[in-house]
Amino acid sequence: MIGSPLYAGILDRAAADVEGRGPIWKVLRGHEDDPRFSVLGLRLLGALNRMALSGEAPRLTAAYEQGDVGAAWEALQATVATRAEELRRLVEAPVQTNEVGRCAGLLFGFLAVAGETGLPLRLLEVGASAGLNLHWDRFAYAADGFSWGPADSALRLEFELEGTAPVLPSAVTIAERRGCDPNPIDAATPEGRLALLSYIWPDQRQRITRMEAAASVAAGVPVNVEREGAATWSERMLAEPTTGRATVVYHSIVSQYLSDEERATFFANVESAGARATVKAPLAWLRMEPRDDRADLRLTTWPGGEERLLARVGYHGTPVELLSG
Ligand SMILES: C[S@@+](CC[C@H](N)C(=O)[O-])C[C@H]1O[C@@H](n2cnc3c(N)ncnc32)[C@H](O)[C@@H]1O
Numbered sequence: 001m002i003g004s005p006l007y008a009g010i011l012d013r014a015a016a017d018v019e020g021r022g023p024i025w026k027v028l029r030g031h032e033d034d035p036r037f038s039v040l041g042l043r044l045l046g047a048l049n050r051m052a053l054s055g056e057a058p059r060l061t062a063a064y065e066q067g068d069v070g071a072a073w074e075a076l077q078a079t080v081a082t083r084a085e086e087l088r089r090l091v092e093a094p095v096q097t098n099e100v101g102r103c104a105g106l107l108f109g110f111l112a113v114a115g116e117t118g119l120p121l122r123l124l125e126v127g128a129s130a131g132l133n134l135h136w137d138r139f140a141y142a143a144d145g146f147s148w149g150p151a152d153s154a155l156r157l158e159f160e161l162e163g164t165a166p167v168l169p170s171a172v173t174i175a176e177r178r179g180c181d182p183n184p185i186d187a188a189t190p191e192g193r194l195a196l197l198s199y200i201w202p203d204q205r206q207r208i209t210r211m212e213a214a215a216s217v218a219a220g221v222p223v224n225v226e227r228e229g230a231a232t233w234s235e236r237m238l239a240e241p242t243t244g245r246a247t248v249v250y251h252s253i254v255s256q257y258l259s260d261e262e263r264a265t266f267f268a269n270v271e272s273a274g275a276r277a278t279v280k281a282p283l284a285w286l287r288m289e290p291r292d293d294r295a296d297l298r299l300t301t302w303p304g305g306e307e308r309l310l311a312r313v314g315y316h317g318t319p320v321e322l323l324s325g
Helices: 005-019 023-028 040-053 058-066 069-090 100-117 132-138 190-198 205-220 230-237 260-276
Strands: 121-126 140-143 146-148 156-158 174-181 224-227 246-252 283-290 295-302 306-313 320-322
Touching: 005 023, 005 040, 005 069, 023 040, 023 069, 040 058, 040 069, 040 190, 058 069, 100 121, 100 132, 100 140, 100 156, 100 205, 100 246, 100 283, 100 295, 100 306, 100 320, 121 132, 121 230, 132 174, 132 205, 174 230, 190 205, 230 246, 230 260, 246 260, 260 283, 260 295
Parallel strands: 121 174, 121 246, 140 156, 174 224, 246 283
Antiparallel strands: 140 146, 283 295, 295 306, 306 320
16 A cells, blocks of 8 residues: 555455455445456545545544544444445445646656747646646646746645756746546535545545645636547547647556557557647657556657657656656
8 A cells, every 4th residue: 555554454454354254345245356456445445535524424534533543443344334335335436536746747748848849738638537637837846956837836746856857948838728537526616526535545644735735726727627538539639730739648547447449549549640740730648657666657759759768756746767867
């Protein structure tokens, strides 16, 4: 479990309950064949955290606030005993986060495109969730010896930087911000906020604060996240080259959620748009997708189709290990 002693302790106990066919097994029964990446355990904990955050499970709220695994486990069992049916319904929902920390890695790709093309950026985010990462240029970034972005931003992303940052543009112009997601979340609504926060592990206070700060930055400039999948949306968005703008198609931790067919169609759409790109209407494909204990940050640019491994990035945006100088 990445940095959550609370959830690690609870999941150990929950696994023993499931082995022993206990009350948690009764909630999860029927999901035995769910794909591993659908992270059933985290879906259950997200459902319970939703109840804790909304005040429906006050003992759990208090135990989570204290970060006490023993007390949380007892409160969780009590909640499972009384709310099993509702939990069985809630556990159907996929884990859906919007991790703005990832912008610390993506930043270096966006700035590379802006610096190399000298053009305003047309941002197209696939799997944008609540669209918070479409506001990456409105966040402040800080690492040892490195800073970027508006210093007065409500969101300051602090991260570990390994390697030396290249010379980067100090400002960029964003011509357009658009995204797609089969289940867009509106972070401006109480329900949207609850959905996003429920999947953040309760002892990860920094991520919670970050999400709230990002939502406040985003509230000033709403973006259009269309309810659509990667394949059809990318086909529509990339139908025509856009002169005078550098189009950046990007995604972070999305690829694994696409069916093989949708992923192949989406990738083919990007590559055929790349073949039509010109110096005046360039295309970039930036993606931060899992490899091992870190994600790879890759950038392909057209015309030309040159692919670079720019960085290796922690799943929540730190550290950022720059590879291409
Ligand atoms: C782990 S979340 C990552 C969200 C965001 N990219 C981030 O880094 O915070 C994966 C996202 O992929 C979206 N997704 C799932 N299937 C998709 C599809 N077929 N096309 C586009 N996005 C999809 C999910 O709804 C979810 O918002």
